[in-house]
Amino acid sequence: MTESPPKINDSASWHDENGFKYLLYPAKTKKPEHLIIYLHGLDSNAEGEKDFLHSMREKIPGADIISLQAPFKINVMIPGLLENPLGYSWFHLKGLKETVLSHIFNRLSIVERVEKFTRNELQKRGLKEDNLVYYGTSLGSILALQVGLSGDKPVAAVVSRSGAVLPFTKINSKPKVFLQMGEEDKLFFGSLLPDSSLKRAFSRVAKIFSLKHNRSVARLKKQGVPLTEKTYPKQGHTLDKAAWDDSVEFIVKALKLKP
Numbered sequence: 001m002t003e004s005p006p007k008i009n010d011s012a013s014w015h016d017e018n019g020f021k022y023l024l025y026p027a028k029t030k031k032p033e034h035l036i037i038y039l040h041g042l043d044s045n046a047e048g049e050k051d052f053l054h055s056m057r058e059k060i061p062g063a064d065i066i067s068l069q070a071p072f073k074i075n076v077m078i079p080g081l082l083e084n085p086l087g088y089s090w091f092h093l094k095g096l097k098e099t100v101l102s103h104i105f106n107r108l109s110i111v112e113r114v115e116k117f118t119r120n121e122l123q124k125r126g127l128k129e130d131n132l133v134y135y136g137t138s139l140g141s142i143l144a145l146q147v148g149l150s151g152d153k154p155v156a157a158v159v160s161r162s163g164a165v166l167p168f169t170k171i172n173s174k175p176k177v178f179l180q181m182g183e184e185d186k187l188f189f190g191s192l193l194p195d196s197s198l199k200r201a202f203s204r205v206a207k208i209f210s211l212k213h214n215r216s217v218a219r220l221k222k223q224g225v226p227l228t229e230k231t232y233p234k235q236g237h238t239l240d241k242a243a244w245d246d247s248v249e250f251i252v253k254a255l256k257l258k259p
Contacts, residue, residue, distance in 0.1 A: 036133045043074055136160055160177065
């Protein structure tokens, strides 16, 4: 008989249902009026931001907070990206190039799985989309944007920490979106395709596939998505506590809660 992972403390417990393992931080009010789904980054897990999620629970006491654990245990090393992998991924990993292409072209499976999971969790609580927030970090924020923008009805908000809007992200609804980015984040202020090395015939393709931060902003603005963005000086891919606090403040306003 497999033992369940231990509780982090009295306010968080492990669950396994609807295709995912996750940590639940239950609403302090006992009867949740809102649901926040947190999606961690590559090579992390559901416990990766437990201190922040405990803090969020204190500041938004009427929300159930679910920290989903990505379904695939990482078992490969990718030089320059994953030197000593210990965590989980939202899709199967191979090499760096295969990882990027897999997420761009085969993303629908995990998006649909998260959507289905969330629908079940909303129904279980008697909540609607306007009670829902998706919150993601890094690769988890790319997924949060995909799921949050693809629904037929807009969710209350999507928070993206150190992420990007992929060029093929479906935008069916227009929730409030908060893009947070470190000014020295080389991943999203660089480009997967170096324009200077491409011939003129391929420059348009490079622009379309670019994950530069300004391209994410342009994609959302073009679709009329309500957008708040903030870049943090002297910070890279990992943002500090002040950025976490900014995201909580954004969620409080999006859910129309009293501060």
